[in-house]
Amino acid sequence: MKKILLLTISAATAFAIVACSKNKPPVNPVVKEEPAAVSAEDSAAAAKAKADSLEKARLEAERLEAERLEAERARVEKLINELMSDDVYFDFDKSELTEKAKEILTQVGDILLKEPRFVIVVEGHTDARGTEDYNMTLGSKRAMKVKEFLAAYGVGNDRMETVSYGKEKPKAAGENEEAYAQNRRANFKVNIKK
């Protein structure tokens, strides 16, 4: 998901640059042909200097815009990475949010309030113990609890979708409490609203 997003963003940036460079050729020929039409040498030189400085300013603006886009991209990427690493953990067979979970969710909520274009999928997961069927309901309850908390925090319900994976997508392998604890979680997928 992250890769796709990155690609989309870099593709958008690339397109912006290409679009700018496409505008360039029509400008230059006109400027170059002008001196030939006007025979006075000094007016030609002045026009050239003026054109040069215009060109420089334009390039500078372009550079600044690219830098701004790059910074924006980096900022968004950082936020998305932050959201995607903000896993919320649960106790065995429980869907209640722990204090630690609530702390993480307030950070998530802050980001979502700051970036109204972000829409998220909350995925609920369980550890490997128990049946596939019951764990589907447990994963769904966990995702739902997270959604409810964020909704109460002010994030619009239409920006959040919940999905249960039950025990099917463990983060950590192994049949020990350490792995189980890692897998009893809810995590986030982020998309950018168009």
Add this chain to the structure above:
Amino acid sequence: MMLSKLKLFAFAVFVACSSSFALIDTISVDVGIAVSNTMPIGLVPFEQEADFEAISSKLDEVLKRDFELSGRFSVVESPTFKMVTFVRGGAKFYVTGKLQKAEGSKVKLSCYLYATQTKDLVLGEAYKVAQKDVRAALHDFVDKVVKQLWGEFGVASTELAWVSKVDGVKQIVVADYDGYNRRQLTHDTTISMMPAWTKDNNSIIYVSFRNGKAQLFERELYTSKERRLFPNKSQTFSPAVNPKTGEVLFAAIHGNTTTVYLGDPNSGANHKVMYGRASQVSPSWSPFGTEILYTSDRGGSPQIFVMGKDGSDARRVTFMGNYNERASWSPQGDRIVYTSMDGGKMNIYTCAIDGSDIVQLTSNAGNNEHPTWSPDGMLIAFSSDRSGSHQIYIMRKDGTNVTRITNSGDNTAPTWSWYSPERQKQISIQNEGW
């Protein structure tokens, strides 16, 4: 084991004495003890023309395995007919046969059931089949022997569907009930799970994550035609097919809870069976499709409940332990099998419909789960990680005679097919009659 037999017997007596128990749609009271009292049957190796060594060397093994898996027979082997061996082994009947060349690449398989004392022919069957179908023909003969000697249908020609990991991804596979003739049904890059047979045994209903969430699909076995079921619900799983009407019970995540729905897979129409704030999951039909077993966490932990098909008269079945799940009603209607978690380990139990007479079928052998009844109610297939990896096993309904039917990979969640006479015709067995 002695204790559980006693309990079973006590239950039978209890049922026989209590007339108020008639609220369940069907009860055929097994005397319980009969399960472990198998019928000895003699087996003499098949005569064969030399050409067929490749197949014929396995003929007796196939029969022996079928008889022993059936939960009805114990095999008394003898290289030739020996009255003394059979009589001493208690085998009142014995089976033998021969394999001959037929036209083309086909073979003629003749199977006989004789009475030991009189040497009377009790049953004879001849099959003209392709060599690859010899196994199916032998299964058919075993079922005819069961019918002859027990007056009941056997399960040797039934099938199992289960979940197998292929390159790390859970896929649905289908095989003969004994684990042979395995075919992979799904080839997705996303998880497939929870297979259930449609009433006609022609399709598998299962859960696919191809759209990023759990959703029910139905796939035809012979055409691979596929469609999504109940698309008006976004997340659906735990399918259970009504053996009489083909209606499907399933769990759907809707709003804040998971609830059991009842739907018609053809029209897509579906409705909530019972309203309530607690989660409901893992529905299962009674043999005649009038009542529903399900799991609810309304007491704080998953426990098994039963209710009418219309959602009426819900009552709790399990009270022991704090994790009882995935109940399945026996085809005879008298007991349920379910999975219970204790100390982090899953094990299989059966109990009466009122929750009494609990018998633990598996213990001290890893995790044991996903029990599914054979259509004759004699056997339970399940998955276990006792060997270090998840494999499919079959046991008798009293927990004895555990036999592994898969050997490698990761195999879980078996679901037994229904009886299906139409299906048997498709195996292209030309029964010549006798």
